[in-house]
Amino acid sequence: MAAGLVISAPASGVGKTTLTLALARAWRDRGLNVQCFKSGPDYIDPAFHAAATGRASVNVDSWAMDRGTILHLVSRGRDADIVLAEGSMGLFDGVAARGVCGTGATADIAEMLGWPVLLVIDPSGQAQTAAAIAAGLRDYRPGVRLAGVVLNRVASPRHEDLVRRALVDAGIAVFGALPRHAEISLPKRHLGLVQAEEQAEIGKLIDEAARFVAEHVDLDAVLRSAAGWSPQPAASGLNVAPPGQRIALARDAAFSFVYPHMLEAWRAAGAEILPFSPLADETPHASADVCWLPGGYPELHAGRIASNARFRDGLRAFAETRPVHGECGGYMVLGAALTDADGIRHAMTGLLGLETSFAKRRMHLGYRLAALAAPMPGHRPGARLRGHEFHYSTIVAQPDTPLAVVHDATGAVIAETGSQRGYVSGTFFHLIAEDR
Known part of the structure; x- marks a missing residue:
């Protein structure tokens, strides 16, 4: 025992x-x-x-x-x-x-x-x-x-x-x-x-x-x-659907914020995870049916990301035919530009119109409940997703179609709605679970 x-x-x-x-x-x-x-x-x-x-x-x-x-x-x-x-x-x-x-x-x-x-x-x-x-x-x-x-x-x-x-x-x-x-x-x-x-x-x-x-x-x-x-048998398991069968997952020092239970849930559902490194100028695996960019520290590596043309071109080509989703830092990299703490503007992948800045830091922290207005990988429109947001970036522009209506834990509507354009979507919150 x-x-x-x-x-x-x-x-x-x-x-x-x-x-x-x-x-x-x-x-x-x-x-x-x-x-x-x-x-x-x-x-x-x-x-x-x-x-x-x-x-x-x-x-x-x-x-x-x-x-x-x-x-x-x-x-x-x-x-x-x-x-x-x-x-x-x-x-x-x-x-x-x-x-x-x-x-x-x-x-x-x-x-x-x-x-x-x-x-x-x-x-x-x-x-x-x-x-x-x-x-x-x-x-x-x-x-x-x-x-x-x-x-x-x-x-x-x-x-x-x-x-x-x-x-x-x-x-x-x-x-x-x-x-x-x-x-x-x-x-x-x-x-x-x-x-x-x-x-x-x-x-x-x-x-x-x-x-x-x-x-x-x-x-x-x-x-x-x-x-x-003595642990009792659980009536239910992990309530997290995989975003696809073969998931290209960005994974390096700039893209590292992944909840372990998420990866376990994906694998338990039979999905295969194919890691790649944007910082090493790698592209999503050609056999993947979805690409997922988690959060991390893109603001510390913005210049390198901006200069990695193979990664950017490969991701753009991938997004022409298959879903791509980014969370927080990953969402920022899917956007048009990221301004770092020194005020230097770096072009990102441009798959979304989002522009963010760390020049004037402001903390965004708290639980999030999102009702999806459009689909995102693994989740249908109308799904209620629970997650958590923690970052210091400021939105300069968020022009694309909102992905969701997002509330904080008090029920207040917040401006960080996420975005959707074509096969590409992104959120500022990190997904934890979907309401059953």
């Missing part, structure tokens, strides 16, 4: 990912099979999980996915010794309006699966108040159970002692305290952590994090705090 544990915190930036990776690697080094998941729509952390555990990690999301899909996804942990679900933002942070089976909060997953929560608390600038915060999180929502706390970035032994005493007095277990340790800081950029595949030293960094955490955290006590768990 596996044991399940959720790793969360009062807020973002406290150290959830580092602790998750460290625990996973430390237990793996002890011979345990460790399975990780990511609660919420973060498409970067699962690759770090896989690097730490040697097992593929996927996202689970209570706003976009139904209970059956979530149970189906987590059932891959049935042969593991310990299953870790890393949360997003703060424990109870979600959207105001309930989605399919929750608000997207990590607490939804903890309650649904019956797994206790290991809190990461950063007591910088406070002492006993950290215990008040932990106690408030423990008592905020019936059905969410607190396993205990790991303190992160404690300033001194005296600081640790003050916080520990207050937590123990509040009846909260303290599994360990981590001093500040710059050597295990994960590098970041504007959309989150620098991706695992871009970091040649990621294995060494995770090893150092595991060593450091093993020195300061009672790994056996944390393991004992996890809940015994």
